């Protein structure tokens with residue numbers, strides 16, 4: 534599995550006080566979110582502004598530390614890649630040293646058995662047994678750094694506004710050269726230049742664009758540069774955070790087409806964050822609808838778009854353009870009233886209950902679990918409580 538997010542939480546502390554700061558609450562930007570994604574697939578995240586989409590993307594990328602939960606990339610838990618030295622040492626002691634010492638005791642009575650155990654075959658335990666604790670820590674810290682670099686290479690992001698994500702003082706050639714040399718992907722500058730020209734061609738730009746600065750491009754071209762920078766290291770996972778929102782409609786279509794073509798070429802997984810429901814529908818295999826930090830409905834894209842079941846998802850997705858006018862008439866129509874509550878002070882029970890015209894007593898008591906509409910479609914709403922309950926995965 535390329536990406537697996539399990540019970541992810543990101544709470545931002547809210548502090549008051551000028552001289553003595555104290556935490557007066559938390560913005561629960563992301564609360565118990567699960568999602569997974571394979572290579573070559575796209576997971577679309579939709580929901581109103583402020584529901585936590587960008588925070589999920591940034592937390593996966595480790596621009597934010599998660600408050601709780603797991604993020605696994607290529608089946609590997611990523612949290613210890615980003616630990617500070619002391620924390621990492623504690624983690625290594627817990628995960629390896631203490632366990633290795635336990636094994637030693639277990640096998641003490643039978644000399645020579647240790648070398649035949651499964652754990653001894655594991656390179657980390659073997660290193661510890663052969664080299665002792667201090668050398669083991671040095672070895673593991675280097676290993677963690679290697680994994681962190683590998684993660685940084687493998688997971689990339691494209692932001693909405695390429696103007697702020699590109700360094701204005703660097704030419705496009707320099708901006709693309711930097712990560713190539715930093716990650717040692719190429720042996721020398723000549724190889725780097727070849728790769729940069731190939732990347733520019735891939736995203737529909739010309740060789741002479743390498744000598745230009747970001748301000749010398751149009752918005753669409755700048756986003757092409759940002760895409761080139763994201764793919765130059767051949768990543769497996771790309772987070773696309775509103776990649777077309779700042780562009781004209783005709784340019785949006787070109788960028789989306791480019792992203793689709795690139796996905797076929799790179800076989801990368803995309804986490805696609807957008808307000809534009811039409812684009813999300815077009816590009817995504819799976820879709821998750823978020824409300825106040827939680828995924829209220831998720832599943833295979835066409836299923837969720839054709840038959841949204843959560844009252845919030847129905848209201849939101851009804852706003853999406855539908856190519857087939859007959860389908861549009863079949864849709865349940867209603868409009869949500871009221872304001873989105875504050876993520877610092879969410880309503881009891883289902884967070885949507887004060888705005889939901891179907892709200893029942895239990896909706897005001899406890900947040901609903903996920904019910905399976907079928908094996909491709911899940912919804913957190915008591916209206917479906919006759920259905921099988923599933924873990925939010």
Ligand SMILES: Nc1ncnc2c1ncn2[C@@H]1O[C@H](COP(=O)(O)OP(=O)(O)OP(=O)(O)O)[C@@H](O)[C@H]1O
Pocket residue numbers: 545560561562580581582583584585586587588589876
């Ligand atoms: N660094 C931060 N510190 C404190 N609160 C934050 C921070 N970043 C985001 N938030 C809050 O977390 C919540 C979720 O924000 P987020 O940007 O993830 O939403 P979003 O769904 O991506 O919205 P948009 O579509 O407008 O980008 C919001 O209430 C926001 O104010």
